[in-house]
Amino acid sequence: AQKITQTQPGMFVQEKEAVTLDCTYDTSDPSYGLFWYKQPSSGEMIFLIYQGSYDQQNATEGRYSLNFQKARKSANLVISASQLGDSAMYFCAMREGGTGNQFYFGTGTSLTVIP
Amino acid sequence: GAVVSQHPSWVICKSGTSVKIECRSLDFQATTMFWYRQFPKQSLMLMATSNEGSKATYEQGVEKDKFLINHASLTLSTLTVTSAHPEDSSFYICSATRAGWVTEAFFGQGTRLTVV
Numbered sequence: 001a002q003k004i005t006q007t008q009p010g011m012f013v014q015e016k017e018a019v020t021l022d023c024t025y026d027t028s029d030p031s032y033g034l035f036w037y038k039q040p041s042s043g044e045m046i047f048l049i050y051q052g053s054y055d056q057q058n059a060t061e062g063r064y065s066l067n068f069q070k071a072r073k074s075a076n077l078v079i080s081a082s083q084l085g086d087s088a089m090y091f092c093a094m095r096e097g098g099t100g101n102q103f104y105f106g107t108g109t110s111l112t113v114i115p
Numbered sequence: 116g117a118v119v120s121q122h123p124s125w126v127i128c129k130s131g132t133s134v135k136i137e138c139r140s141l142d143f144q145a146t147t148m149f150w151y152r153q154f155p156k157q158s159l160m161l162m163a164t165s166n167e168g169s170k171a172t173y174e175q176g177v178e179k180d181k182f183l184i185n186h187a188s189l190t191l192s193t194l195t196v197t198s199a200h201p202e203d204s205s206f207y208i209c210s211a212t213r214a215g216w217v218t219e220a221f222f223g224q225g226t227r228l229t230v231v
């Protein structure tokens with residue numbers, strides 16, 4: 001089974017609007033971390049936000065917030081007030097506490113911000 | 116955030132030659148480094164995990180004799196593509212993590228390898 005599932009290959013959003021990128025995960029480890037990365041066309045991977053499995057509150061970092069629903073095993077990324085520079089690939093990732101250091105990445109969502 | 120430097124950013128080489136890619140953590144000690152390969156419009160494919168001072172752990176299907184990984188220090192890991200062929204052309208990207216499982220991975224800028 002896939003560890004990380006991103007069901008939206010591509011998304012469009014109007015500039016200044018909010019957008020939600022979906023991510024579901026699969027693990028039986030009670031300790032895990034969830035991450036979102038942005039990959040612009042230049043190729044670099046930019047860390048955006050982190051949510052720990054024991055965190056009580058949803059993570060927020062500036063315009064990024066993570067809608068963490070543990071029972072549903074979802075960790076959606078919400079980008080508020082979209083900007084043209086937000087156009088990129090977005091990857092959801094998970095790291096399990098009990099199985100070493102490996103990161104599991106989803107297939108990514110390509111976000112295009114329309115002026 | 117922490118800085119990981121990957122060099123070179125791009126390289127073109129002839130078939131049969133070897134190419135070395137360096138990954139350095141500039142401002143922290145990287146206990147673990149990961150090497151990924153990424154095809155266009157696809158996700159990152161983990162090739163191997165390396166811990167300082169020990170042999171790298173390769174993912175299934177990755178030829179360890181072709182993709183040599185050395186993690187000689189807490190700040191440097193290298194990936195050498197030996198006897199490169201056109202099918203090895205790809206985007207290679209490294210990441211490094213600090214001690215502690217909850218920490219994020221910091222990525223290098225990536226290396227675009229073209230074998231002609």
